[in-house]
Amino acid sequence: MANTIPSAKKVRHEMEMFGDVRVDNYYWLRDDSRSDPEVLSYLHQENAYTDCVMSGTKQLEDRIYTEIRGRIKEDDISAPSRRGPYYYYRRNLEGKEYVQHCRCSVPTSTAPTSVYDTMPTGPDAPPEHIILDENVKALEHTYYSIGSFKVSPNNKLVAYAEDTKGDEIYTVYVIDAESGILVGKPLVGAITSYLEWAGDEALVYVTMDEILRPDKVWLHKLGTNQSDDSCLYHEKDETFSLDLQASESKKYLFVASESKITRFVFYLDTSKPENGLLVLTPRMTGIDTSASHRGNHFFIQRRSDECFNSELLACPVENISATTVILPHRPSVKLQDIQLFTGHLAVHERENGLPRITVYRLPAVGEPLERLQGGRAVDFVDPVYSADPLESEFESSVLRFSYSSMRTPLSVYDYDMDTGVSVLKKIETVSYMRDYLLVMVNRVGFIMRLMSFLIIDLPLLNFVFVYEHTFYIKHGLTIC
Numbered sequence: 001m002a003n004t005i006p007s008a009k010k011v012r013h014e015m016e017m018f019g020d021v022r023v024d025n026y027y028w029l030r031d032d033s034r035s036d037p038e039v040l041s042y043l044h045q046e047n048a049y050t051d052c053v054m055s056g057t058k059q060l061e062d063r064i065y066t067e068i069r070g071r072i073k074e075d076d077i078s079a080p081s082r083r084g085p086y087y088y089y090r091r092n093l094e095g096k097e098y099v100q101h102c103r104c105s106v107p108t109s110t111a112p113t114s115v116y117d118t119m120p121t122g123p124d125a126p127p128e129h130i131i132l133d134e135n136v137k138a139l140e141h142t143y144y145s146i147g148s149f150k151v152s153p154n155n156k157l158v159a160y161a162e163d164t165k166g167d168e169i170y171t172v173y174v175i176d177a178e179s180g181i182l183v184g185k186p187l188v189g190a191i192t193s194y195l196e197w198a199g200d201e202a203l204v205y206v207t208m209d210e211i212l213r214p215d216k217v218w219l220h221k222l223g224t225n226q227s228d229d230s231c232l233y234h235e236k237d238e239t240f241s242l243d244l245q246a247s248e249s250k251k252y253l254f255v256a257s258e259s260k261i262t263r264f265v266f267y268l269d270t271s272k273p274e275n276g277l278l279v280l281t282p283r284m285t286g287i288d289t290s291a292s293h294r295g296n297h298f299f300i301q302r303r304s305d306e307c308f309n310s311e312l313l314a315c316p317v318e319n320i321s322a323t324t325v326i327l328p329h330r331p332s333v334k335l336q337d338i339q340l341f342t343g344h345l346a347v348h349e350r351e352n353g354l355p356r357i358t359v360y361r362l363p364a365v366g367e368p369l370e371r372l373q374g375g376r377a378v379d380f381v382d383p384v385y386s387a388d389p390l391e392s393e394f395e396s397s398v399l400r401f402s403y404s405s406m407r408t409p410l411s412v413y414d415y416d417m418d419t420g421v422s423v424l425k426k427i428e429t430v431s432y433m434r435d436y437l438l439v440m441v442n443r444v445g446f447i448m449r450l451m452s453f454l455i456i457d458l459p460l461l462n463f464v465f466v467y468e469h470t471f472y473i474k475h476g477l478t479i480c
Contacts, residue, residue, distance in 0.1 A: 002052040006045040079412040079426035080119040085109035087119045098134030113396035115414040115423040147193030154200045161193045194244035198273040214242040247293035248340045248394040263288040294340040295365030310335035314369045344417045355387045359417045
């Protein structure tokens with residue numbers, strides 16, 4: 001009965017590791033396939049009991065849900081992102097749970113990207129093309145999520161990773177961007193959402209082992225069987241897991257193996273994927289590196305015990321051992337990320353608790369790289385804010401970032417790295433917009449010792465959480 005507390009049976013299951021035997025009486029509840037009738041039956045009992053106990057709050061739940069949904073602009077699109085001859089964006093439809101992945105042609109695709117570019121709308125605008133409608137795909141499943149959506153460099157194909165169970169194990173599909181027709185057979189197995197194009201005719205993806213640790217990276221050539229895919233690297237150390245990223249130039253892919261304090265990087269030339277991975281930074285305990293590429297140089301962020309806020313190095317592609325420090329370690333400034341362009345470098349930093357973006361002009365490709373000088377900081381209007389990098393077009397002088405503060409909803413800006421002009425491209429619409437205008441934010445400095453108690457007193461749960469913090473805030477905030 002629904003008002004009876006379910007009780008899971010105990011089935012003794014022994015697991016031995018390092019000479020130690022551990023007993024898990026509820027191991028039988030593990031069902032990676034989500035298909036065991038006994039496990040599903042027990043979960044249905046738990047859900048039914050929860051519904052029974054919480055039945056008295058149903059009207060309140062509906063009222064809260066309606067209020068939250070009422071604050072969301074459902075019929076909306078993301079800020080269009082220019083990629084070659086197309087604008088790409090995601091569209092939300094009123095009453096729908098998922099997005100449409102869309103694109104439309106740039107009317108003057110030969111013109112350079114500008115912060116003042118606006119995707120045309122109206123009857124005279126180029127037609128919108130829906131590449132993939134998640135709402136249609138989700139009709140076939142009780143759960144649906146796309147973990148990765150990657151357009152090929154020539155804009156003709158799209159590879160996307162699809163999860164229909166909620167276990168973050170993906171199936172990879174390649175479709176024609178115009179017709180939506182499936183290209184080849186899907187890639188299956190314990191695949192992660194790490195997925196990148198290696199040119200226009202090959203994909204690189206990452207799979208997991210039995211404990212769902214990303215441990216292998218594979219190269220798949222379109223038109224071949226998955227069984228013929230070549231394993232580019234296998235990380236056998238169980239304390240490490242793999243990561244996959246593409247350089248902004250799309251000419252190299254970077255495979256990183258990382259643990260808590262160590263990260264080392266391989267690189268793959270996308271024009272010669274058959275050559276396999278090459279070591280860019282060696283495995284050294286306590287050294288954390290990440291990489292990108294522009295022209296004839298690799299750029300390497302390097303963190304260590306001595307350089308705890310990271311430093312930025314550069315080395316020629318043909319001589320990776322000849323590194324030059326172009327942005328030295330600074331004890332009071334944390335180097336968080338970089339974005340490379342054909343003629344610029346955007347450095348994302350944090351100082352005194354606040355994010356900062358500094359833009360440097362780079363010498364022409366082929367010229368030597370020396371220590372960076374004379375960077376221009378992006379101006380922000382609020383004293384306290386958040387600013388994060390967004391994907392930008394490599395062959396342009398336009399930097400895109402997101403921005404928000406106590407009085408500014410989440411916004412997307414394009415910044416002209418030559419002129420220093422920022423142009424708002426999108427601001428999230430909220431129903432309580434006027435409330436933001438009443439907020440005044442100032443930065444203050446203080447020393448604080450805080451003891452916080454969070455008490456949860458529900459019919460089935462009684463918890464008391466105690467937090468004690470002692471810290472010095474040089475630049476905090478006050479709100480009035």
